[in-house]
Amino acid sequence: MNRADIVDVVGQFVRLRKRGTNYIANCPFHNEKTPSFNVSPAKGIYKCFGCGKAGNVVTFVQEHEKLTYPEAIHWLADHYKIKLEETERTPEQQQKQLAEEGLRILNEFAATWLHDTLLNAEEGQLIGMSYFKQRGFRKEIIERFRLGYNPEHGEAFYRAAVNKGYSGDILERAGLAKNRNGMYHDVYRGRVIFPIQSMTGRILGFGARILKSNEKAPKYINTPENEIYYKSKVLYGMYQSRQAIGKQDECLLVEGYTDVISLHQGGVENVVSSSGTSLTEDQLRLIGQLTKNLTILYDGDAAGIKAALRGLDMALSQSFNVQLVLLPEGEDPDSYVQKSGSTKFHEYIKEHKQDVISFRLQVGLNEAGNDPIKRSKLVNEIAESISRINKAEDFSLQAHYSREAARKLNVDEAGLINLINKHIRERIENEQKHVRKEEALPQPDLLAIPQDEDITQNKTANPDELQEWQLLRILIENGHQPYEGFDSVAKMVEEQVEPELLEDPLIRRLFLEYMDHYSRFGATPELHYFINHPDQFIRDKMASLLHPRQDISNKWSEKYGIESSSDNMIYINDVDSTLSYFKLKKILIIQNQLTSKLITEKDPIAQQVMQKKFIELRQMEREILKRHGTVVFKSYKNK
Secondary structure: OOOOOHHHHHOOOOOOEEEOOEEEEOOOOOOOOOOOEEEEOOOOEEEEOOOOOEEEHHHHHHHHHOOOHHHHHHHHHHHOOOOOOOOOOOHHHHHHHHHHHHHHHHHHHHHHHHHHHHHHOHHHHHHHHHHHHHOOOOHHHHHHOOOEEEOOOOOHHHHHHHHOOOOHHHHHHOOOEEEEOOEEEEOOOOEEEEEEEOOOOOEEEEEEEEOOOOOOOOOEEEOOOOOOOOHHHOOEOHHHHHHHHHHHOOEEEEOOHHHHHHHHHOOOOOEEEOOOOOOOHHHHHHHHOOOOEEEEEEOOOHHHHHHHHOOHHHHHHOOOEEEEEEOOOOOOHHHHHHHHHHHHHHHHHHHHOEEHHHHHHHHHHHHHOOOHHHHHHHHHHHHHHHHOOOOOOOHHHHHHHHHHHHHHHOOOHHHHHHHHHHHHHHHHHHHHHHHHHHHHOOOOOHHHOOOOOOOOOOOOOOHHHHHHHHHHHHHHHHOOOOEOOEOOHHHHHHHHOOHHHOOOHHHHHHHHHHHHHHHHHOOOOOHHHHHOOOOHHHHHHHHHHOOOOOOOOHHHHHHHOOOOOOHHHHHHHHHHHHHHHHHHHHHHHHHHHHHHHHHHOOOHHHHHHHHHHHHHHHHHHHHHHHHHOOOOOHHHHOO
């Protein structure tokens, strides 16, 4: 965890932009159009101010790739070429791990076996490798994409998998074998294999192409959906292309596996394939983590044109800059890059890009001709597409498309705008109906749920609890810093804050952990002690608590003269205001004690002493409130 650079790791999946000392991006965990996802390299943590997700480098890999904590550690170890030492697992533990990872482990075995068969088996060389060589694929490209081959006869893969301990049931669930009349056979026999990988390289499933002509068998077959493979959530080539997409700030989208591989071989590496499906929200989210510039390449035939139009309204609504390129008649990306080379390929794309609305207009007008019914339908389709553009963020773009569409369709611009607004209103009304329908569903009776005393439960924080978390934050961040009259901030806090004042049991426990470390070792705990705490709830809480405030933009300084405080001023002000809360809390406790004693005290002299003390405490209280304002302490005063 010390070796892992959070910017490096998060940057494998998300396109980060530097802002001040931190980095920002669109959040990979929820759909958003403006970046609220922040990464702090100094502290090794991330936080999204939109959905609230927060954590360290391990929890990011866990959350993004849906891994267990040990699996995320393994992923990081592999990424940084660190050898892990593990205790030997018992047969029971091995069985448990097999049950948990099941499909993932099997898919990795299958990919390795099928790749090895392609490279080293006689049939693989004669049939599978011959096909790839005919396509012009070099050995290094075959290895980069881990291409494979499944022999045609003898159920070779099934027997190899069973010999390794895999059952027929799991092989069938993975789509690698099928049970027919009590006998298992290889699903992919006689086919070349295209492993489908996640953004981190894990094998999720396979695509397989038949090599012999067979009218009864489909040309391509894919892994059926299961616990780890969802066709709508993956893009072929994303693992091999993610760095080039981020670097070039553009993603090229093609139709098939071989298009991706050929383009890579031709030097065009910022490319992925939707494998013949229309774009989905999950696929767009994957691309959106790296770039908002999407260019779709398709064949110049009718099927290619129709494929290009599917799913594009969704991309527009997510603020993608969508452009399309139709290749010359009779060409596909594979054939065209091999024929022309990468330089001419890039030149062609640059010269023939069309925005999605212009493209739809061109295609639609060609198809509609002078047919008034078809033209009317096209007007409605174009209005629907334009309505998807976020008016608040891209007002000028929506206005531009409205003008151009009205001119090319030969309709009144005001009428077209009214139709666009009608689509927007209908969509908003449908969304509101959906929300109202969800709100109308019976809600669980929260009062009937027994309240667990587990201190790691995430409760709604009250103002007192927030102040107590603030105390913990200044200790963790600034405990080592000097403070006038004391060796350090930690020493001053130790002397001035009684643990009994901390009402939240989790905060009190962490406070005592901190002070115990400080007392035993004579030094404050390192930041990573809490960020990488064994308790997951505490790790998540720390990532939110310790994430730095937003840096003030240089433009604010230039335009408005607003400057951020120096680090020294920030931590001293933090310490002073936080400690004032606990001083006030103690003052109010003593005031309440004095008030109770005054009611029962009969001795006039004792009463006079108590009253004098009470007046002194009220003066201290007023000074604190005057110095720091009443907002922070209002809740406590109202108790």
